[in-house]
Amino acid sequence: MGIFDLDGTLLGVWKRYYAVFNSWWKIEGLDISTFVSLKRDLVKDEKIVRSFYPHIDETQIVLYQEYKRKNLENPEFLKLDELIVNVTTLKSLHRFLILTVRQNAPNLYSEFKRRGLDFLIEKTVVLQPADRLVKYRWVLENISTLSDCDEKITTVGDSETDLLVGMMGQVETYLVKTGLRDPYRLIEEYKDQLTSPVRVLETVNDLFALLKMNE
Structure with missing residues (x-):
């Protein structure tokens, strides 16, 4: 997943x-x-x-x-945002979801529709801003429904909210260089809280060459 x-x-x-x-x-x-x-x-x-x-x-x-x-x-x-991900590749994946922190979910869904990305709406979970562990808590609470017991979860992001999901041992974590934070600084800052190595990617598209996502 x-x-x-x-x-x-x-x-x-x-x-x-x-x-x-x-x-x-x-x-x-x-x-x-x-x-x-x-x-x-x-x-x-x-x-x-x-x-x-x-x-x-x-x-x-x-x-x-x-x-x-x-x-x-x-x-x-x-409207100023720019697509990084290869949409064709993303459409070909079946076992994935988008976990994002936003204040206004309706505006996000409207933007998906404007860009012709309607298929992402049902794949997207919108969390309200809380703290750095907001994604970690969501994954922890939902992990039993996210994957089979022998299936590894792969999380890809650009900030500490994504990085800290890696505190769970069954999660494989990647950080990209395209976000607001420096991934290497984040890894150094949180290294004592992580239970597995974190890999850094130039962009999310590099992931598809490295991983075979579980169907």
Whole structure:
């Protein structure tokens, strides 16, 4: 059984995150490549802002965070996402699901339909943002229905919420380089909590050359 993350794994989200960030801050000279470097290095948007405006008022940070929460899954911004996964290959897989953390499931389903990806709706489980273990808990609670006792679960993602599913011994974990986080830093940060090795892929498409997914 394959469990795929969505944002940063199947979909490239850098343009969306950059657009939301700089539509608020309007930092002159901040191009998307610089934003990507800063986001990978500093992780939190607040730290990126303070690297340009060291004395920014905390109130402005709070207002931006609310703006981001309301707009990150706005349909107009969602249109900026780019497909990473080879859809033809994904369609050929039978034993997989998408496990994603989103605030607005209806907007996600509408975006799937707009892109002609309706077949993914029934394959997608949407979890509400909670903490870093939200996916781990879901898999733990549903593992008996996800696979047979002798079937390995393969999870592919780009963040700690995906990585920490690997705390279960029967899970094989892959991180991709296309997401918001640096996979090697994540592995180093969480190495003491993992029970099996984690492999790093350039993109999710590389997985299909390495694995034979269980039908």
